[in-house]
Amino acid sequence: MRALTYHGSKDVRVDTVPDPTLAAPDDLILRVTATAICGSDLHLYRGKIPDLHTGDVLGHEFMGVVEEVGSGVTDLRPGDRVVVPFVIACGECFHCKLAEHAACETTNTGKGAAVNQKGIRPPAALFGYSHLYGGVSGGQAEYVRVPKANVGPLRVPDALPDEQVLFLSDILPTGYQAAINAGVKPGSTVAIFGAGPVGLMAAACCRLLGAETIFMVDHLAYRLAFAAQTYGVTPVDFSQIEDPAEYIITQTNGRGVDASIEAVGFEAEGSALESALTTLKVEGSSGVAIRQCIAATRRCGTVSIPGVYAGYLHGFLLGDAFDKGLTFKMGQTHVQGLMPELLDYIGEGALNPGVIITHRLPLEEAVRGYELFDRKEEDCRKVILIP
Numbered sequence: 001m002r003a004l005t006y007h008g009s010k011d012v013r014v015d016t017v018p019d020p021t022l023a024a025p026d027d028l029i030l031r032v033t034a035t036a037i038c039g040s041d042l043h044l045y046r047g048k049i050p051d052l053h054t055g056d057v058l059g060h061e062f063m064g065v066v067e068e069v070g071s072g073v074t075d076l077r078p079g080d081r082v083v084v085p086f087v088i089a090c091g092e093c094f095h096c097k098l099a100e101h102a103a104c105e106t107t108n109t110g111k112g113a114a115v116n117q118k119g120i121r122p123p124a125a126l127f128g129y130s131h132l133y134g135g136v137s138g139g140q141a142e143y144v145r146v147p148k149a150n151v152g153p154l155r156v157p158d159a160l161p162d163e164q165v166l167f168l169s170d171i172l173p174t175g176y177q178a179a180i181n182a183g184v185k186p187g188s189t190v191a192i193f194g195a196g197p198v199g200l201m202a203a204a205c206c207r208l209l210g211a212e213t214i215f216m217v218d219h220l221a222y223r224l225a226f227a228a229q230t231y232g233v234t235p236v237d238f239s240q241i242e243d244p245a246e247y248i249i250t251q252t253n254g255r256g257v258d259a260s261i262e263a264v265g266f267e268a269e270g271s272a273l274e275s276a277l278t279t280l281k282v283e284g285s286s287g288v289a290i291r292q293c294i295a296a297t298r299r300c301g302t303v304s305i306p307g308v309y310a311g312y313l314h315g316f317l318l319g320d321a322f323d324k325g326l327t328f329k330m331g332q333t334h335v336q337g338l339m340p341e342l343l344d345y346i347g348e349g350a351l352n353p354g355v356i357i358t359h360r361l362p363l364e365e366a367v368r369g370y371e372l373f374d375r376k377e378e379d380c381r382k383v384i385l386i387p
Contacts, residue, residue: 002141003057004058004367004385005056005057005058006052007054009045012058014363014364017055019143020143022068022070026070026147026148028067028068028146029067029069030084030153031142032141032143032144032387034062034162035062035139036171036382036384037366037382037383037384038061038197039198040265041058041370042370043308044129046374049132053131056135057128057138057141058128059140060127060129060139060169061086062084062140062169063162064084064144065080065082066078066081067143070149073149073150074150081156082154083166084139084153085152085153086335087102087152087335087336088107088127089102089152089336090104090106090148099336102332102333103332107125107147108125109134123332125147141363141387160347167201168342168346171198172201172351174202174306175200176208176342178261178305179202179208179209181302182260182303182304184205184210188259189213189215189257190211190215191215191245192214192260193263193264194217194289195220195227196223197381199227200231200381202306204352206231213252214234215234215236216233216235218235218236223381226381244296245295245296249295249296256299259304260301261293261306263307264289264307265307289307294317294321294324297326299325300325301326303321303327303329306333356381358379359373361383362386
């Protein structure tokens with residue numbers, strides 16, 4: 001089959017690789033009908049995530065039609081149309097029974113699976129996201145093996161096109177969990193840092209939950225214009241406004257917002273010193289967006305972090321956070337538990353995730369899709385690939 005494979009920093013290729021086969025009774029083989037390039041795929045593309053191997057198949061946002069099922073698959077059969085969550089969960093361990101699927105204790109058998117010296121257990125396996133997360137082949141391919149098929153894939157109605165349901169695999173549940181973690185309710189004021197796909201889905205979900213005012217911070221005018229038109233956000237361009245948090249405070253009676261959502265992650269553009277520290281591996285992540293969130297949020301408010309972080313973070317303003325009495329909620333998305341509810345919202349017309357798509361390319365042009373998304377060319381918001 002044809003698949004997008006990793007060969008080094010900013011070196012991905014569409015190669016011919018072996019077809020996937022069933023490896024366990026509860027596996028299925030999926031014929032991919034649509035897949036997407038995620039913002040977190042760019043961390044891989046830029047060589048920022050360790051333990052990627054040459055030839056690894058990338059991609060964790062995908063859907064398609066079931067081609068083959070193992071003997072232990074109980075609910076799905078060939079011909080079913082499903083969307084697959086990016087988190088692979090067993091459904092039976094301590095965390096899965098609590099609906100904490102991203103903390104599944106059994107599926108990550110890769111290099112990151114060992115319990116570390118402090119007794120911290122590994123996270124769940126993820127599709128197409130390095131051997132730290134299980135080394136499971138991803139879905140930017142014609143076919144993919146889906147483990148734990150009794151827990152993850154969600155059957156979707158034929159009446160809904162791929163573009164409307166594809167993002168149930170990751171960015172829509174991620175944006176929804178971010179809004180829930182932020183405690184968004186009718187009348188809330190929210191600041192979202194980052195107008196990428198997750199930030200946009202967070203804005204959609206904040207509106208769904210009744211937020212009254214949403215500030216969105218970014219430096220790309222085309223993204224901010226889209227968010228303002230589509231979700232009614234108040235745009236804050238940090239290339240024009242030196243201190244977005246200070247500006248947000250002036251617009252909220254001097255208090256700040258009820259909650260901030262940090263949808264940028266560890267590659268946020270920080271100071272020259274911070275960039276140097278991350279380059280030297282002295283610092284694992286940029287803290288500029290987190291510091292802005294702390295500053296922009298009112299006393300006793302909440303900071304929600306769906307953005308990916310890695311390693312150490314210097315300059316974390318714990319004293320300020322303590323003084324303000326802030327609550328922090330963060331982590332990978334427990335996708336499986338959120339997908340059915342979000343599918344209902346899509347079916348009712350309350351959510352329209354596909355509106356963010358700007359580029360539709362065949363899988364053979366995936367390299368160009370990565371380049372467009374990475375460079376933010378052609379006003380690129382979201383790329384989907386069709387095998």
